[in-house]
Amino acid sequence: MTASVLSRAGADLSTARESLARAAQRVEDLLGALPVPGLRSLEQRDRAAAAHNEVRAHRVDFMATHATEVYDELTGGRTRDLRLDELVEAAAGAFPGLVPTAGQLAVERSRAQADKEGREIDQGIFLRGVLRCDLAGPHLLTAMLRPTxxxxxxxxxxxxxxxxxxxxxxxxxxxxxxxxxxxxxxxxxxxxxxxxxxxxxxxxxxxxxxxxxxxxxxxxxxxxxxxxxxxxxxxxxxxxxxxxxxxxxxxxxxxxxxxxxxxxxxxxxxxxxxxxxxxxxxxxxxxxxxxxxxxxxxxxxxxxxxxxxxxxxxxxxxxxxxxxxxxxxxxxxxxxxxxxxxxxxxxxxxxxxxxxxxxxxxxxxxxxxxxxxxxxxxxxxxxxxxxxxxxxxxxxxxxxSLADFRAYVGEFTVQQALRIYGEDVIDKVDRFSGRSE
Missing domain, CATH: 3.90.226.10 (2-enoyl-CoA Hydratase; Chain A, domain 1)
Known part of the structure; x- marks a missing residue:
């Protein structure tokens, strides 16, 4: 790849990074004006869901276009092995709005499943983009096969x-x-x-x-x-x-x-x-x-x-x-x-x-x-x-094959994230655990 192409790719990523950060901040401003998820009215839930859907579509497009560049920036051109938790933590710092911050996750972790914002779905979107990438995906799988x-x-x-x-x-x-x-x-x-x-x-x-x-x-x-x-x-x-x-x-x-x-x-x-x-x-x-x-x-x-x-x-x-x-x-x-x-x-x-x-x-x-x-x-x-x-x-x-496994877990990251925040799942596990009794 020539120097001019590399420069243009970097500029495109920089522009996309800023656009995503702005879009994510608009959603955060809206959510900040609402009660916590468990106390929202039906109309407030619909507003929050619409905002999440819009910015999540933005994240999907961002990763579909820039997954290789994002992963290479986070891993030094695939010279560093980052495990899943290390990778999403690095992404939160380098790409504002792409995945939840440590503070946002701490708030989520303090809540019961029914009261969470569902921010892990954004981690799923990011990791699906990485795993789908023919360069980043195999590298991440290899990193996860290293001894702890x-x-x-x-x-x-x-x-x-x-x-x-x-x-x-x-x-x-x-x-x-x-x-x-x-x-x-x-x-x-x-x-x-x-x-x-x-x-x-x-x-x-x-x-x-x-x-x-x-x-x-x-x-x-x-x-x-x-x-x-x-x-x-x-x-x-x-x-x-x-x-x-x-x-x-x-x-x-x-x-x-x-x-x-x-x-x-x-x-x-x-x-x-x-x-x-x-x-x-x-x-x-x-x-x-x-x-x-x-x-x-x-x-x-x-x-x-x-x-x-x-x-x-x-x-x-x-x-x-x-x-x-x-x-x-x-x-x-x-x-x-x-x-x-x-x-x-x-x-x-x-x-x-x-x-x-x-x-x-x-x-x-x-x-x-x-x-x-x-x-x-x-x-x-x-x-x-x-x-x-x-x-x-x-x-x-x-x-x-490793390719079949990678394709499956790539889609699994998003589908499982959506499932654990499904209303039916929350209702069922609450009943199984005795929380609703």
Missing amino acids: TRALLLLPDFQRTGLIEMEAVRLERRDGVARLTMCRQDCLNAEDERQVDDMETAVDLALLDPAVRVGLIRGGEMTHPRYQGRRVFSAGINLKKLSAGEIPLVGFLLRRELGYLHKIRRGLCPREPEQWHAPYLDKPWVGAIDTFAIGGGTQLALLFDHVIAASDAYFSLPAAREGIIPGVANLRFTRIAGARLSRQVILQGRRILATDPEAHLLVDEVVEPAAMDDAVERALTRLDGAAVVANRRMVNFAEE
Whole structure:
């Protein structure tokens, strides 16, 4: 690109940046004259919605035209790896009105979901623009596949002791196996930001430690009266936290998909020169499903190389009931189980019992609960081999290309942001959490 073209592009971006800032400020002035969202009249809600729609269309056009320039400015020409939270924070400072500021997000975070302005939708618009870009999108996905700082700090202790105990996850290395036990007894392993952070840390450690050859993910024993002493895999998203406004788009919904779930699928992307032969540091994973895998639990099960389910377990993706999108499951479940069954499960809320004939599409083995431990150990032994790793890499390459994943999550960023602020979702999660009682 010639110097004159570069200069013109920079001038165009500068003009567009100023125009967007002015448009966003006009909306802020209007919103500032209105009550908080939960106290607005119908007419005031309509005015706010119209203003948001107008400036959001502006943001969409801005990113469609300038995504590469914006991303390159934020990342030094793609020389710096910024994770999702770092990227939106940088964008808030460099491009006023493009995404919410830290102060605006702090106000949103202090409110219940029903009382928020919905500013995370603007983050979704920005990130969709980035992910759709053929230069910026792959770079962001790679940044999210780097090991986290927390994991790198914990790695020496884990290599020395073979044990890391976090609030939501216990990680133990034994006989070459990284055993990740989800242990949120207070909520049946329902996911929130704490769970996502601990899971990504544990997955990173398992992939970084050369003494680990295979990973295992299983739910721990519960103290809940109904499930006392029983293992539970996952109750899905924590609806009480969602109702309270404590399930953020970037910190939970997107970090989860582009972070530890994607790392289980594709592996870490380290910077070490010895990784020249393979861009990803990946290992096989076994999943042991006890009692149930609801929502995010089923999403996780779709990633494993071998799934063992207790005969009394079940799988579900209650997206229609909750009103949100079940992560990347719409892509993966449809590919694995087919269009008809995916519509029954995702759109109509059908449960799949481990003993149902269709369960073979999701599960490799179904055993009696008392036989789970032995079945798990046999599966771990079968997946322990260098050829397994190489073939797994090629199977995953054929099954889900990075381009397909990027296209899906790009659209997911906006559609999920819109869903978590939908009136139907807020009404449902309030009832599920008991807030409306």
